[in-house]
Amino acid sequence: MKEYKSTNREAGVDEEDELTVKQIIDGFEKMDQWNPVSTPNLQWFQQNIELERKRIRRKQWKDLITFIFVAASVLSVVIAIVYRQPILFLYFQFVGIILLPFTFIKTRKRVSKE
Amino acid sequence: MDEKDLIQKAKKGDTLALSKLLQQNYSFLVKYLMKVTLHPQIAEDLTQETMMKCIEKIQLYNGESKFSSWLITIATNLYIDQQRRKKREKSWQEQALRKMKWQAGNRNEEWADVLDVLAKINEEIRMPIVLKHYYGYSYKEIGEMMGIAEGTVKSRVSNGLKSIRKELSENERV
Numbered sequence: 002m003k004e005y006k007s008t009n010r011e012a013g014v015d016e017e018d019e020l021t022v023k024q025i026i027d028g029f030e031k032m033d034q035w036n037p038v039s040t041p042n043l044q045w046f047q048q049n050i051e052l053e054r055k056r057i058r059r060k061q062w063k064d065l066i067t068f069i070f071v072a073a074s075v076l077s078v079v080i081a082i083v084y085r086q087p088i089l090f091l092y093f094q095f096v097g098i099i100l101l102p103f104t105f106i107k108t109r110k111r112v113s114k115e
Numbered sequence: 116m117d118e119k120d121l122i123q124k125a126k127k128g129d130t131l132a133l134s135k136l137l138q139q140n141y142s143f144l145v146k147y148l149m150k151v152t153l154h155p156q157i158a159e160d161l162t163q164e165t166m167m168k169c170i171e172k173i174q175l176y177n178g179e180s181k182f183s184s185w186l187i188t189i190a191t192n193l194y195i196d197q198q199r200r201k202k203r204e205k206s207w208q209e210q211a212l213r214k215m216k217w218q219a220g221n222r223n224e225e226w227a228d229v230l231d232v233l234a235k236i237n238e239e240i241r242m243p244i245v246l247k248h249y250y251g252y253s254y255k256e257i258g259e260m261m262g263i264a265e266g267t268v269k270s271r272v273s274n275g276l277k278s279i280r281k282e283l284s285e286n287e288r289v
Contacts, residue, residue, distance in 0.1 A: 018280070021279055022276070024227070028230045029150050029245075031219070033146055035222070036215070038145045041141070042138075046138050047134045049166065049167075049170075050134055
């Protein structure tokens with residue numbers, strides 16, 4: 002905790018606010034006393050890190066496999082359409098090009114809303 | 116070994132260095148989350164989640180802010196997300212405060228009414244007040260931590276303090 006008086010002066014806090022801030026700080030300090038925190042030993046942290054890293058690696062593999070599977074499925078459907086009905090493929094491409102500007106407009110709107 | 120060395124090693128995948136970093140900041144993080152959540156159990160749970168996130172994202176830590184500030188940023192955002200996802204019932208917090216009151220009573224210490232008042236105000240106001248007036252972060256830093264404008268932080272802190280003062284004076288009159 003930084004020295005509150007100096008930060009308060011810097012923040013332009015008036016005397017009334019300063020008193021409220023002091024009450025808040027006192028309250029929090031009491032709360033810290035009533036709820037002492039015991040820090041686990043180093044081994045506990047090491048075990049948790051190893052477990053978390055394993056979980057992340059598993060998740061990354063799962064994501065990669067899902068991505069490859071979806072990509073292969075989409076690609077095989079596209080190849081099948083190109084070979085069997087090239088007109089249909091061109092039709093989808095054409096519709097895609099027409100719809101492209103609309104997706105940009107929608108995305109922009111969403112960002113500006115946020 | 117100082118913090119910078121530990122960070123460098125942790126970024127390279129050194130488990131021991133990362134363990135030491137997390138251990139050094141554990142109590143600081145729990146205490147921060149306790150002030151923000153006013154619930155020791157939720158604070159402990161969020162600390163665990165923050166540490167998991169830190170293990171995953173340590174490569175992205177650029178060293179611009181202190182490591183503890185980076186952890187506070189992660190913890191703050193996790194708490195905001197959690198609150199948005201499952202608006203916790205106020206009764207949870209009331210239970211925790213009751214328990215604390217009981218602990219205070221056991222120690223023959225006077226209860227701090229300001230904690231009741233702080234529990235009543237929205238966490239999006241409580242957080243900047245804690246960060247500004249307990250930890251001494253600047254409005255700009257708080258804005259970056261919470262992902263909001265500096266002006267918004269200023270008005271939240273100022274209005275928050277006013278409403279706390281009003282509530283406290285009403286309590287005193289009663």
